[in-house]
Amino acid sequence: MARPKKTDAPDLGEAQDLTAGLIERLTCPAGKLQVFLRDAKAPGLRVRATPASGKNPDGIKAFVFEAKLNRQTIRRTIGDVRAWSIDAARAEANRLRVTLDAGTDPREVERQKVEAKASAEAVKLAAAEHTLKNLLTHYCDHLEALGRVAHKDARSIFKLHVTEAWPKIATLPANEVTGEQVADMMRRVLELGKGRTANKLRSYVRAAYQTARAARSKASIPLHFKAYNVTHNPAADTEPDESQNRADKRPLNGDELRQYWQAIKPLPGFKGAVLRLHLLTGGQRIEQLVSLHTSNVSADTITLFDGKGRPGKPARPHAVPLIPLAAAALAECQPQGTYALSTDLNGTRKNGKPRSAKKGDSHLSAITLSAWAVEAAAGIPGFATKRVRSGVETLLASKGIPTEIRGRLQSHGIAGVQARHYDGHDYMTEKRRALEVLFKHLQHRSSPIASNVVPIKAA
Incomplete structure (x- = not known):
């Protein structure tokens, strides 16, 4: 039988010892969607060629792996022939063959990898979004929406004694903050001679975490609090300075x-x-x-x-x-x-223009x-x-x-059930x-x- 010339198109009916020349001469005839050239050394390795087009005058050629699992054909793209060497493609095909022989679908392995990567990215994104700083801000917004004037005081205390004083802790995921870290925040405020403010800081942080924690079971709390995934309240692990909570019993006589x-x-x-x-x-x-x-x-x-x-x-x-x-x-x-x-x-300025307020x-x-x-x-x-x-x-x-x-x-x-629910006077x-x-x-x-x-x- 005459040996084929180096300029002849490869015989697609037989497995070939893949070479760069064979791959270069491989073309997809007009009227076909794709053709495959099998490798003789790595079972399952193929070179796929698609027809020429306006964007790709030479068509697209890629290494693929093809085999059967439970009587179903499995085909997986390895990569472009311009990016992968023949030896690297054979090694990848052999790896996929080992996986397949163990009864595992390579596509399922890849799907799991993609899901794991997406999950890791989601966790990373959530960590960047659901920080202590953002939780405290959302809590203040929640207070304001409820008409609670305390939101102003809470914003000021959080700004001065959390986000500015402890920027690294403020950017931690809220559900990773510890009671020791909250206590350190309080200690710093106490050392500044602001004992009452230290207790207020603890109270506000505790309330913010309690709101996020209660969002799991309380429908009236906005849904975004639930996304913080708070299961533990670190501020509850701290103790207030009781000496700073004593009322000032000096009323005017x-x-x-x-x-x-x-x-x-x-x-x-x-x-x-x-x-x-x-x-x-x-x-x-x-x-x-x-x-x-x-x-x-x-x-x-x-x-x-x-x-x-x-x-x-x-x-x-x-x-x-x-x-x-x-x-x-x-x-x-x-x-x-x-x-x-x-x-x-009210009124206008001397220049005749209306006042801003x-x-x-x-x-x-x-x-x-x-x-x-x-x-x-x-x-x-x-x-x-x-x-x-x-x-x-x-x-x-x-x-x-x-x-x-x-x-x-x-x-x-108003304390007591009777006073709050029954007394309408x-x-x-x-x-x-x-x-x-x-x-x-x-x-x-x-x-x-x-x-x-x-x-x-x-x-």
Whole structure:
């Protein structure tokens, strides 16, 4: 039999000892989708050729592996003949043959590899997305959506004492953070002399993790919390500094409350009006008072929203009656726009252009109100605005106002199933009576000494 010439096309009917020349001369005839040239040295190794096209004038040639498993033909592409050497293709074909002889489908092995790689990428992506920093941010957003004013304080504490102070821990997956790391964050804040802030940091971090953990079983929590895959709360492994949680039991006494009232009573303008409103409504929480919406003001009542309830609960409405002088003080504040207590200016600038902020676009800062109170009460030693609230509570207790009424007036929370679910009374009459008792005390002046009475010292 005559030996084929080197220029002849290879015989596809017989297995061939693959060479670069044979592969180069392999072509796919017109009218066929593909042809295969079998290798004589590596069983199952083929060279596949496809017909020429506009994009590929010489067609496409690739090494493939072909064999049978359970009477089914298995074909797997190894790679382009320009990228793989013949020896490398034979080695890969032999590896696939060994896998097949063991009863394993090479395609299934590859599928598992692809799935494992995709899973690893997903885990990596989740780790980059579901970090401690993002969990804390989502928690603050959740608080804000619920109308909880604490979101501002939480954002500030997280920014200063987590993301800026501990950037590496902040970028860890949230479910990998340990209790020891949370304790280290608290320790740093304590060493800065901010014990109360350290406890607040712990409380906020604990609440954030509890929210994510509860998302598995509580449908009212947004779904994205579930993606953090939190099963353990690291902040729960830490202990607060109890010495920093002690209440400041220094309420203004009755005389100091009168002194404070006499100081703010004649103050003109918006400043005096706001301070009088704060005191005459029973020392409401400043953050809630300054957030009063104009739409929640009526002739004799204002409605605040208390966000200091249970975690995950929306802010609850808190109605406060207005005695006449409190209503007058609120009227002096000229409520309009969104917020009733606003220092935004209406009108136009001197150049005729409108001002950027209209009255009521933003509310008075709680810090500003507190600073005004401290300035007005300069004559009272150790004055702090929080002492007004505790002073009112203490005074009303001394006047016989029941604990429950004082609690409802200052929105200390409603405890017990009966009070929360069955008692529908609004207690407005009782709260108004308590405010009248407060006002009567503020207005009361000690009786002057009679002209015919000589003080003992003088005598």
